[in-house]
Amino acid sequence: MEKVIMGNHAVSYGVQLARVQVIAAYPITPQTQVVEMLSEFCADGLLDAKFIKVESEHSVMAAVVGASIAGARAFTATSSHGLALMHEVLHWASGGRLPIVMANVNRALGPGWNVWTEQTDSLAQRDTGWIQLYCETNQEVLDMVIQAYKIAETVLLPVMLVLDAFVLSHTEEPVDIPDQAAVDRFLPPYQPKFRLQPGNPCSFYGLVAPEHWMELRYKMQRAMEQAVEVTQQVGAEFGQVFGRPYDVVEKYRMEDAEIVLVTSGSIVGTSREVVDELRAQGQRVGLLKMRMFRPFPFVAVREALAGVKKVAVIDRNISYGHGGIFASELKAALYGMPNPPTVFPFIIGLGGRDVTPQSIHKIVQYTQQYDKPAEEIIWMEVKR
Amino acid sequence: MSYDVPEQELMTPGHVACPGCGAPMAVRYALKALGENTVVIIVASCWSIIAGPFPYTAVQVPLLHTLFATGGSVASGVKAGLEACGYKDTTVLTVAGDGGTFDIGIQALSAAVERNEDFIYMCYDNEAYMNTGIQRSSATPWGAWTTTTPVKHPKEQPKKDMVAIMAAHRIPYTATATVAYPEDLIRKVKKAKDIRGSKFLHVLSPCPSGWKSEPAQSVLLSRLAVQSCLFPLYEVEHGDKYTITVWPREKVPVERYLRLQGRFAHLKPEDIRYIQENVDREWERLVAKAKASGQEIPSTGG
Incomplete structure (x- = not known):
């Protein structure tokens, strides 16, 4: 089904098709419509997800980390200062090897206030251990949300997908919305390998001494390296199913x-x-x-x-x-x-x-x- | 008096708290009350150490360590995630110190309880940043020594009234507790477990290292805090129904509590009088609230 939609709504449709289970978000221009539409999807029963309306982006990322470590497919979207406020928790998402997906609408960081597009916000987070994918069109935005979960859940690293403020976020373009059944076949439900699970008394994120630390970080880097090939495979498979192949x-x-x-x-x-x-x-x-x-x-x-x-x-x-x-x-x-x-x-x-x-x-x-x-x-x- | 402390131990020996620390006792009792269907979230604090380093754990339920400012927000996410995965009746217990609760974490906590998220938040309050080596927090009482409020310049501000702040959110349940009254603590945690929505427990937690007190006297200090009415045991339902749960048999002078702690050693008699006056006034206010809520006031209490 083709619709003429803005980039922000392309994100929302992608999240709906990915059957995300927990969303936490805080509004920020120019991302706001992403979460407005998702909140309507949840209220109307078009998406069976819990939407946590937190009070800051720091809490946003903490809440999606909590949801993801409990085993749920989790999503958020932000921009600029919101992303900067999340910085500390971004490390806990990647260090916890959590397959969270976040859309970041590129916007300049102040001062003075500037709501327009610039990539410095997302690129300043390059060392946080998140996969970063940059989108050219609204179609690519929607397609990437679906692929992002498949990539993240394969390599166990979070994915930030990035779109330009206004040029994409608020500009309407024709976008093909894939069929839900086809998306369900492409992206099966998330099966976490490790999670907070009643009856299974494991401890997460405890103090790690130098004798173990480097191995954990080495494995993160290996997962990052693996993500190149996985992204290529997922993009190729997406092309076979939906007719729009992607590469790195x-x-x-x-x-x-x-x-x-x-x-x-x-x-x-x-x-x-x-x-x-x-x-x-x-x-x-x-x-x-x-x-x-x-x-x-x-x-x-x-x-x-x-x-x-x-x-x-x-x-x-x-x-x-x-x-x-x-x-x-x-x-x-x-x-x-x-x-x-x-x-x-x-x-x-x-x-x-x-x-x-x-x-x-x-x-x-x-x-x-x-x-x-x-x-x-x-x-x-x-x-x- | 009948004792009703469950025998099940979900905290194991081998934790790494200092001798006489109130924090492991508080969590041990809380877990006795909650049972196995519980997930514990540990906000950055002494408990980040107490639980034991990777790959060990001193707690026999799933446990998640988390960042300083995230006690309320991570709990919201964990609860939502557990429900999405079919664990709808699992209790989420956040454990945080006074730093994580009164100071750096108050924003996320206030927001989570305003949303009435379904979790229990337990603050073990040792009245300073003890894990980093005894720096003042907004929970540090007036006049106390810490490494950032040296004897020449002890803390000049009163302790923040966190229970009042939580009660002002009109959450279903807010209560105070100490490890000197485990039956009271356990009853409150059990009560909190059966209420949907946000529950806040404020537990006074003696810290021998930071209070300069004897490890063997932590329970005694907890009892004297209650018996002197400096830290009364009470609960607040929906922000307006106050009930005092332990009445002092005989109101003990606050000096007895203060003199067992080196952090108050520099206080002059007039300082102690000032503290006593404040304690008396706050206690009268609390009794008035309990009375206004319909509680019968025993003859020793007024």
Whole structure:
């Protein structure tokens, strides 16, 4: 069934189809409609879930951790300051190997107040042990919620799926809503291996001495590494069932490309248009969409960029004192490759400033013009 | 008087509390009252240590350690998760210290009880941050020494009235208890178990290390706290029905309680008079509330 829905409601439909059992949430612009619709689903009996209306995002993540460790499929959604407030508890979700799924609507962190899109909120949580997947369209948002549970429940790590404020969250697009029976076959009920279970007196999250600690963290890293392949398998299986396959990265018109744009989120859609225009003019420009940020898909990225001369990384985020976060991660991934591409690290569109096709054209022109970047960060469309 | 303490032990020997600590006694009695169909949540506190390090546990029911500010929120999630998995009659017991309850955890606790989540929250109050080495909390009484309220600058503020705050949420059940009156404690936990909604138990928990008291005197201190009316034993139903559950046989001067503790050693006679006046006034207020709730006041009580 096709519906014209905003990105936030695509999340809600995905949660309904995934038959989530416990939701805890706190409203924050621009995520609010996700939880409003879920609360209606619960009230109307369209989703058999307990909705806990907590008083803060710290409590949100604590409540979903509690629900998940008790064996339930749990969900929440947040954004920006809400995600920042959760930070401490994010570690307890991943360290507890809990398959929680959370949607984060990318929004800038203050001060001053800014409700518009920027990826710094989610990327600042990169070391919390959460899988991070970035979405380009509302269809991908819905599809990813369903896949996210399958990935999370296979590798036992939580998944954060990420969508842009307003550009996706509040923009309506036609979205195919899959059939519930097909989703049920694709995503069977969660069968926890360990849980708080009456009659089974086990203790969770107790004090761990150095003699055990490293092994637990080693296993988390191994699970992260496994998540790359699992995400590919789940994406391929999703494609077989629903006709829309997914991978950890997507190569778009990269055959013989001399310059490759690397970006994520809704900027991917804009970049596709520009690549089509430039290809029509005979220019050898391609696009690499980064769907997965954590775990970083080293192999896929190296394979995709082998033989490419120049890579323009478009970051809508910043690590102060370093630069664009995708760019620095990509540079690390390319280290040691024979004849690696030259990386042009662009920062653009912070705090929701529009990134237009003209912006992408300018990025391509800069990359064509120079042999190497003239600065450590190439700031686009900033008043200096 | 007949004793009604269940024989079943769900707390095992081998826990790692200090000698004379009130906290393991409180949880031991609570588990006797609740039985096996219980899940315990331990908020960051001395009990994070007492329960034993991985892979050991001193508690024979499922137990979840959790972050400082999450006693109310994790319990809400655990209860919802258990119900979703078919465990609808399992009791969720959150155990937290005064730091996790009065201070860093009060937001999540207030929110959880305002939602009337179905769980028992038991605060073992040792009146300072004892696990980090005796720093003042908002539960530290006026005049007490701690490492952050040194003798030259003892605590100048009164202890926060947590029971009043919980009662103001109009939750079904709020009560105080001490380990000197295990039958009273167990009766209250059993009563809480049979009530749907949020239940709050405030247990005074002597800490020999932090109170500078003799480990062998923890039960005595708990009894003197009650008999002096400094820590009366009572319950509040739906925020307005007050019932005093243990009446002091003879009101003991508060000085007897204070003088057994090194943390009060610096107090001058006028300080003790000030504390006594406050204790007397608070006790009269409590008796008036119980009277207004319809409780008959024994001749020794007024």
